[in-house]
Amino acid sequence: MAAVTTFLSAPRVGDVLPKGVHGPITRTKLALYAGASHDHNPIHIDIDVARGAGMEDVFAHGMLSMAYLSQLLTKWAPQDALREWSVRFTAITPVNAEVHTGGEVIELIERNGEECARVRIWARTAKGVTTLEGEAIVVVA
Amino acid sequence: MIDRAWIGFTSKPRAAVVETGQLKFFALATGETNPVYFDVEAAKAAGHRAVLAPPTFVFCLASAVPPLDIRLADMGIDTRRILHAEQSFRHHSAIWAGDTITFTTRIADIWEKKGGALEFIAQETEALNQNGEICAHSRSVLVVRHQQGVV
Numbered sequence: 001m002a003a004v005t006t007f008l009s010a011p012r013v014g015d016v017l018p019k020g021v022h023g024p025i026t027r028t029k030l031a032l033y034a035g036a037s038h039d040h041n042p043i044h045i046d047i048d049v050a051r052g053a054g055m056e057d058v059f060a061h062g063m064l065s066m067a068y069l070s071q072l073l074t075k076w077a078p079q080d081a082l083r084e085w086s087v088r089f090t091a092i093t094p095v096n097a098e099v100h101t102g103g104e105v106i107e108l109i110e111r112n113g114e115e116c117a118r119v120r121i122w123a124r125t126a127k128g129v130t131t132l133e134g135e136a137i138v139v140v141a
Numbered sequence: 142m143i144d145r146a147w148i149g150f151t152s153k154p155r156a157a158v159v160e161t162g163q164l165k166f167f168a169l170a171t172g173e174t175n176p177v178y179f180d181v182e183a184a185k186a187a188g189h190r191a192v193l194a195p196p197t198f199v200f201c202l203a204s205a206v207p208p209l210d211i212r213l214a215d216m217g218i219d220t221r222r223i224l225h226a227e228q229s230f231r232h233h234s235a236i237w238a239g240d241t242i243t244f245t246t247r248i249a250d251i252w253e254k255k256g257g258a259l260e261f262i263a264q265e266t267e268a269l270n271q272n273g274e275i276c277a278h279s280r281s282v283l284v285v286r287h288q289q290g291v292v
Contacts, residue, residue, distance in 0.1 A: 022172055029170070032166075032169065032170040033170045033171070035166065035170070036163070036166040036167040036169065036170035036171070036201070037167065037170070037200075037201040037204065038201050038202070038204035038205040039201065039204055041220070043221060049221065052221065053221035053222065062224075062225040062228070063197060063200060063201070063225065063228070064170075064171065066197050066228060067167075067171040067195065067197050068171070068172075070195055070196040070197050071171070071172075071173060071175075071195075073196070074175065074195065074196070075175075079193065079195070079196065079235065080235060082196060082232055083231065083232060084229065084230060084231040084232065085196075085229065085230055086227065086228065086229030086230075086280075087227065087228055087229070088226065088227050089224065089225050089226055089227070089228075092224075134229075
């Protein structure tokens with residue numbers, strides 16, 4: 001069983017970040033995120049447009065789940081320790097899904113003269129479908 | 142098929158002001174609980190000059206001032222057929238409420254998969270603050286699904 005760590009203890013390979021649970025991602029949450037993020041693509045908020053595009057229903061903005069992943073990281077480490085991070089959006093997050101976020105330190109590396117942790121990060125629905133997966137480089141010293 | 146002549150095209154710069162109210166709205170919409178992201182007193186107590194923008198907010202701020210010279214519709218893309226495929230950020234300097242951020246976007250690459258059923262567009266955006274400091278680089282890959290059901 002890997003230890004769940006806070007950033008204050010020196011990270012080690014295998015350390016697990018405190019999990020996040022968000023949702024369910026209701027239509028109201030999608031409407032709020034559309035306004036707050038300036039992403040007004042109607043496919044996320046207008047079921048008529050979504051169906052016209054061949055989807056069964058509206059679905060969540062990928063960047064909403066990426067914001068949840070940023071909270072996973074900034075609850076673990078100060079924001080200014082986050083150097084770079086990337087995700088692939090591997091599946092659509094359906095409306096009313098619950099999003100779970102997680103991360104694990106997979107390597108300690110030196111990057112541009114700084115000691116960094118390479119952290120694998122992911123978001124999954126409560127049903128176990130991986131929706132985002134990626135990596136973050138976080139300064140640890 | 143998207144004209145590959147777009148590869149390398151760079152948008153004109155465009156600027157947006159970071160507003161405290163928009164950061165508060167973003168915190169509400171994303172369920173943020175750390176007050177440095179929505180409360181000016183908490184932000185200042187933590188050593189920030191104003192409310193702090195969270196890491197993905199730079200992407201959202203850029204969406205408030207989309208490049209008018211890089212419009213997907215002008216590339217012949219049906220925007221209902223687009224999905225966000227990849228997103229990455231490199232962070233150099235924090236962004237706070239009150240900052241004016243200037244964005245420049247470049248079409249870094251366009252490629253296809255599955256015999257052209259899927260086309261990918263990589264856009265790279267640089268964000269500079271009012272002091273000319275680079276705050277972040279963002280790279281977005283969009284996928285255009287020309288055929289229904291191909292993901």
